[in-house]
Amino acid sequence: MADVTAYQKMLSEFMKWQKSNEKEYVDLWELINTKKATYKDAQRYSKVVADKWSRLLQKYLGVDADIKGLTPKEIEKCIENVLRRCYANSSYYSSKVQEVINDSVNINVKAVEGTIDKSRIDNLIEKLRNGEDIANDVLITTENMWLIEEGVVENISMSAVTDTIEANAKLHTDAGLTSYIERKQGSGGCCDWCSSVAGRFVYGEQPRDFFKIHKHCNCVINYMPSRQRWQKITYSTDAQGNRRKNTQDM
């Protein structure tokens, strides 16, 4: 099957790249191995793999690629495979971050991965299909290339991170633990919509759409199993000689 071949080519190139010891990629795995990784690193990882996958999509299905013999259906299947694989790469790393967090607070629950929302894939394919060029067997054209370049793959990859946070927060909450989640805008802020959902919450009390990220969103969503982890605790002694505990948000 032609679509399998095109996807297999991309996959083998991706796997070769994984073994190529590219510094950023190696460093990110080193953070997992040394148990220092955070969800911020998961977000970085999701961008690194998304960048690689979108380059491969352009190389193998873009205007300069030889895709004769691929039917539109096969091209769609190929794109779907890539998006699913990218999501899986990203959610796997995210679950490793969750393991680091769980270990750090002795939570004896296995970390889980997020589950892809198929409508995200369907939406992208629908948009590409509306580019019409699928009829000419050229799916990603200069006209609809922006769909890939504008960070659609990245957005799907990043959603794997937030889906993983949500899945673990839910799992811990269902197990009777209290989970704390935080959404923070990047330096310089993000947008009005993001500032309306930013903040720290007990899982279950967050605003609707708290986990949603838009294209080029610079927000970081974090999961911490303990509120103490993000509070600075100091002690002071009052006039009566009583020791007081002061907590201050970091």
Ligand SMILES: [Zn+2]
């Ligand atoms: Zn944002």
